[in-house]
Amino acid sequence: MxxxxxxxxxxxxxxxxxxxxLRQPRREPSAVLESEAESLQSAKTLNTTAGGESVAEKAAEMVVDKTDETTKVTAEPAASNNEVPVELECDQCDNSLDSKCRKCGCFTCGGKDDEAHTLACDECGYYYHMRCLAVPLKEVPEGDWYCDLCRxxxxxxxxxxxxxxxxxxRKSKMPSATTKREWGGGKSCAGMSKSCTVVPSNHIGSIPGVRVGQSWRFRIQVSESGVHRPPVGGIAGGSTTPAMSIVLAGGYPEDDDHGEEFYYTGSGGYDLSGNKRQAKAQSFDQELVRGNRSLALSCAAPVDEINGAVATDWKQSSPVRVCRSYKLAKMHPEFAPKEGVRYDGLYRLVKYWREKGVSGFYVWRYFFRRDDPEPAPWTEEGKQNIERLGLFMYESEDDGMTAKAKGKTPAKSAGTAEAHKRAKIQRTYVPSPELAEMIRLDKQNIRLWTQIGANTYTSESAYLEALSEGELMCPICQELVQQPCTTPCGHNICAPCLRTSMKKYGIICPMCRCDISSMGLADSVHLHMNQNLVTILKALIPSYGLSWDSKFQVACMQRALRTGITVEE
Structure with a gap:
């Protein structure tokens, strides 16, 4: 580097x-050679004089020849840099001039002649004749010189x-690097370039900043936004947690969509092994496991794995985010988007049951009903709301660049292109006056809010993304900061993460290593939490702090009762 x-x-x-x-250090002289050099150097620097002449001057005039089985040291008075010329005996040829040796002679031919035109590599230390190099040299190069193996x-x-x-x-030499064939025709093999850090992956309910009617061109972008995390599966949820979201794509003939209400078919029943991922007919019964069970857990009723259940009060069922894909248009074109994937709001499960499907095998069916304050995007009110908010189909910046590089026009309709252009030019997210007042009170993060305010954002989602992936991302856990502590140097860190860092590395900032002892006692974990920042994040993200806020307040009260000291967190 x-x-x-x-x-x-x-x-x-x-x-x-x-x-x-990795550059390796040069081989150092033996211990005997070091001791001889140190004794000679001490003799030169001795301040005692003998007969009006210093011992150092006498030592400079002497030539000390001492030869034993391993080392030969020669002191010359002409050494200007006070270094002792060293000559080591070769353990392979015993410094014989008649025998060829690649260790003390030329590494290529082994010869020891023509010392005037012999070069020593500054990396490995081996010798090379200038005539024996792969590209012979006629003149001795200036500065450092490295052999072909070290260069x-x-x-x-x-x-x-x-x-x-x-x-x-090697990839550039493969046929696939220059092929003109379009494999997949989209982003079927693309990986995620980012992930949603505004809310955790198991978040239930709407995503802050994402409004009803927002659409994305590819499923992978829906996953990146956090609305529906699985890039392929239609159900987001596990066997022990309620479902967070689903995608309506018309994958089963039993699906029936009526807009405000719809019948959804569970997953499974198709043989996807080997090369049968495009199976058209169901070949075995569906089971109430994984995603199917997570949908059952979202119903306000005990789980019944045989007959299903009906919610005692469907309003008490867990909210599920619902997206509709353009693939649904082959069955229900009146509610499906013309292209991409669209977020249609929150729905709640009314009931679920098990029945025989069209193929003769059993399927699990779920009846959902819409429960979202925002109007549905297919209604006139919903269309006006999309126009008012300036929502447009999200496309990553590299999509248009890739299409232009291929000499093609990005595949989007005239209405979408016009909406995209209008949103890019006119639509700019501006914090509300209430939020602006909260930001003004956060004196500890003046630099942060000044930098954020200098940029423009096309939507609230982009604004939150800039916060969660920028200054408000904890440098230790790499998530949106929880129980935020603002250091005197202006960095925001989770209180638990900061405590762990202080125990291991001392009372210093994990980002810039400045002293942060003013934040609390040097031997305590009593840290001052930035309540102004917590208020701002709760206004932007309604679910922020639900997992730790109540526990944190109880802990503060218990500590105050136990110690008699009230700490302003």
Whole structure:
């Protein structure tokens, strides 16, 4: 790596292969040689004089020859840098001038002649005749010189903040690197480039900043937004937790959509092994496991694995986020989007049961009813709300660039393109006056809010994303900061993470290593939580702090009663 650079200064893409080269130190003289050099140096620096002449001057005039089985040391008065010339005996040829040796002679031919045109590698220390090199040299090079085994190609060294040159890689020589065929016709094999950090992955309810009518071109982008996390599966949930979200794509013939209400068929029943992932007919019964069971857990009724159940009060069922895919248009075009995937709001489960499907095998069916304050996107009121909010189909920045590089026009309708253009130019998210007043009171994060306010955001979701993935991401756990503590240097860190860091590394900031002892007692875990920042995050994210706020307040009261000291957290 370049001087002053670390690994984070390089723009390395996901899946890239790095080759690290470690420079080894030179071989040092033996212990006997070091002792001889130290004794000679001490004799030169001795301040005692003999007969008006210093011992150091006498030692400089002497030539000390001492030869034993391992070492020969010679002191010359002409050494200007006070270094002792050293000659080591070769353990392979005993310094014989007649025998060839690759250790003390030329590493290529083993010869020991023509010392005037013999080069020593500054890395490995081996000798080379200038005539024996792969590219023979006629003149002695100036400065450092490295042999072919130690020399690095400057083109393979990545300078800070630059990308790797893959033009000579093995991948660039494969046929797939230059093929013109479009494999998949979309993002079927694309991986996630980011993840939602505004709320946890098991969050139930609406996602802050995502409004009804928001749409995405690809399923992978829906997963990145946090609305529906699985990039392929239709049900988000496990066997022990209620379902968080589902996607209506018309995958089963039993699906029946009426907009405000719909009948959803559970997952399973298709043989997806081997090369049968495009199976058209159900081949076995569905079971109430995994995603199917998570839907049953969201119903306000005990789980019945045989007959199903009906909610005692469907309003008390767990809310489920519902998205509709353009694939649903083949069955219910009046409620399906024309393209991409659209978020249609929260629904609650009324009942679920087991019955025989069209194929003759048993399926689990679920009856949902809409319960969202925002209007449905297919209604006139919903269309006006989408226009008022400036919602448009989300497309990542590289989608248009990829299409242009192929000489094609991005596949989107004229209405979507116009809405996208209008939102990009006119729509800008501005915090409400109440939120702006809360931000003004947060004096500890003046630098943060000034930097955030200097940028423009097309939606509330983009605003929250900039906060959760920027200054309000804890540098230790890499999540949205919880129980935030703002250090005197202006960094926001989770209180539990900061306590752990203080125990291991001392009372210093994990980001910039400045002293933060003013935040609390040096030997205590009593840290001052930034209540102004908590108020702002609760206003932006209604579910923020639900997992720790009540426990934190109880702990503060108990500590105050036990110690008699009230700590302002």
């Amino acid at each position: 370049a001087d002053g650079m670390d690994l984070f200064a390089y723009n390395v893409n996901h899946g890239a292969t790095l080759v690290a080269m 690095n190609d400057p083109n393979d060294i990545v300078i800070g903040e630059t990308k790797l040159d893959l033009s000579k890689s």
